Amino acid sequence: MGETKVIKTACRNCHGGCGALVTVEDGVVTKIVPDKESPISKGRMCPKGLAGIELLYHPDRLKYPMKRVGKRGEGKWERVTWDEAYDIIVENIKNIENKYGIESLAIAQGTGRHHLNYVVRFANTLGTPNWFEPGTAQCFFPRVSTGEITYGYLPVVDYYSEVNPGCILVWGANPEVSGADCESQFRFKDAVIKGSKLIVVDPRRTKTAEKADLWLQIRPGTDDALALGMMNVIINEELYDKEFVTKWCYGFEELRQRVQDYPVSKVSEITWIPEEKIIEAARLFATTKPSALEWGCAVEHTPNCFQTVRAMALIPAITGNIDIKGGFIEGMHLLPPPDVNLSHLSQEQRLKRMGEKHYKLLAGAHRDFPAAHIPTVFEAMRTGKPYPVRGLMLCGNNGLIGFADSRRTYETLMGLDFISSQELFMTPTSQLADVVLPVASWLELDAIYSGPTMGDHIALAQKKIVRTYECKADEEIFIDICKRLGRDYGANTVEEIHDSQLAAVRARYPEYADLDINKFKELSYIEVPIEYKQYEKNNRGFNTPTGKVELFSTILKGLGHDPLPYYEEPPESPYSTPELAKEYPLILNTGGRSPFYFLSENRQMKSLRKHSPFPLVEIHPETALRYGINDGDWVYIESPRGRITQKAKLTAGIDPRSVNCEIGWWYPEKKDRTDFGVWESNANILTSMEPPFDPQAGTYQLRALLCKIYKNHQQTDVDFNPGF
Structure with missing residues (x-):
């Protein structure tokens, strides 16, 4: 008889941390069920987390490091060892630093998963102020920054x-x-x-x-x-x-x-x-x-x-x-994140951060996550102004889908000297890289976490259940690269980083005075009471x-901005651009969430894709009638920047003057194409990265744009058949 064990852990397939019980038989994960004892999710998980086994053992997972052997984007790869991959990365970092300065290397990630803090720490250790992710100006961080200047949190x-x-x-x-x-x-x-x-x-x-x-x-x-x-x-x-x-x-x-x-x-x-x-x-x-x-x-x-x-x-x-x-x-910050601010950089380097001069609150009012301004970085990649940016290291970032104006993003990335990508799967963006590194999924990670939607009074421990192929955790990769560069990442192991975070808990809460990482893993969760009306205590205020x-x-x-909120008409709308609206008469809304996908993730997963096989554009029946469109027809959605096609879903739950198209779409099943069909249904082909930008956060317009729709007579479901 083989060994069977059930391991208590937490799912980090999104930003959250739902409790999970994972069954392992002879070293193979065979079952995932929700953990009823979890103080966070109380016995519930979403479809994405429950598909963890499919993700873990998916045949299309990146299994080992690879280097590009053809032209950029051609899709020709050769397997290499980790040492060989590190040598290529380190050589290119040194080349860029010696020729232009380390600030000419940018580092970008996707959503704020467990690796968020480690990516920022890596950028700071290297010395580049140019770290960014789409969310810093477009998702969550504007709420963080406005909360801080208004409430202090x-x-x-x-x-x-x-x-x-x-x-x-x-x-x-x-x-x-x-x-x-x-x-x-x-x-x-x-x-x-x-x-x-x-x-x-x-x-x-x-x-x-x-x-x-x-x-x-x-x-x-x-x-x-x-x-x-x-x-x-x-x-x-x-x-x-x-x-x-x-x-x-x-x-x-x-x-x-x-x-x-x-x-x-x-x-x-x-x-x-x-x-x-x-x-x-x-x-x-x-x-x-x-x-x-x-x-x-x-x-x-x-x-x-x-x-x-x-x-x-x-x-x-x-x-x-x-x-x-x-x-x-107010969140309590039970588990402080690893140090991610700019204190490691000289004042000279801090001032080189793209957007530092114009978007003072992009980094957060408390300088929590000092991100660079994406349009400014991309402009520097294209023009060399205010200084060249010639390299890009990607961590879980599918930028051809995640950044606005996908075609211009593609042209920008194609002109770089060096790109590396750390990913679970080969993506349209990874295909543009020089080196691709396989990373661990949530079942393959040791991590600790405390998040704002938990009120920050609960912290969780995530356990490495197994490891597949040659994958590594992102933070392990960063530590390895820093060692080869002779840079001090601040820790030699992931465990050292975790212990530094737990030190704050030990100091503040006597009941956890002996808490170390091993004990935390045994507990899986720690929880302390929420403190209300903290502003009243000791006349602390806000x-x-x-x-x-x-x-x-x-x-x-x-900072020279209006201290009170005000209304501003979107720069592209029926009212601000009436002439443009004559050609593009409908308001384009994007970004609605799916229970089966996280942005551009999970479309390889058969158990999830079968519930949502095709990209949908929501259209009011009155609008559809006007354009000769029936429910289920393939439709073109066109903006001044490009055209995509999605499948019509007629609904009275949308205003006849607008349409809503789904985001994040590409077709991993189109393995015969190196772009995986990224130009067919990707909503960010329609969006803009042009000014005006938000004067505080540098945000650009991803919604409330103008578009037109018309029937796609060439396309059928067969053309997009995922084989599921």
């Missing part, structure tokens, strides 16, 4: 106390289908079952909107106007929390004056939402205690995203829902210059 919904949120304002998110971190999706569902009232702001009638007490079908790109209009109602009807505002808010009178510019009639005209619904939503949120804001990345995809998110963040503040049970709470919630931001004023 990123606020999150309290799903953890015995007090259920009385009202949840879901804005630009669809947690019934896919949480920002999957465990928050489950917590949200629990709250609704327990009776939370639900206000949903979304251009689409999503699964979450279907459960709403009130659905506000907003025109894409006008969220800033709606937030200001809701505050107009709350303030003018004196529904705000006078005690909290008086004692703990700064700049209320200035905010009161600002919202007078946004009467409900004007906001209704801008947003396409009926006046009575705006008033009803404002009253429901303001008169229900506790209330909280569940905000998603959809509001971070326009060039006024910073002030948009700022306006949204002020609604819980003026209604007194800050840091109370069931409200909008971590802002005034010690209060800054409705009027002194930080923004000091």
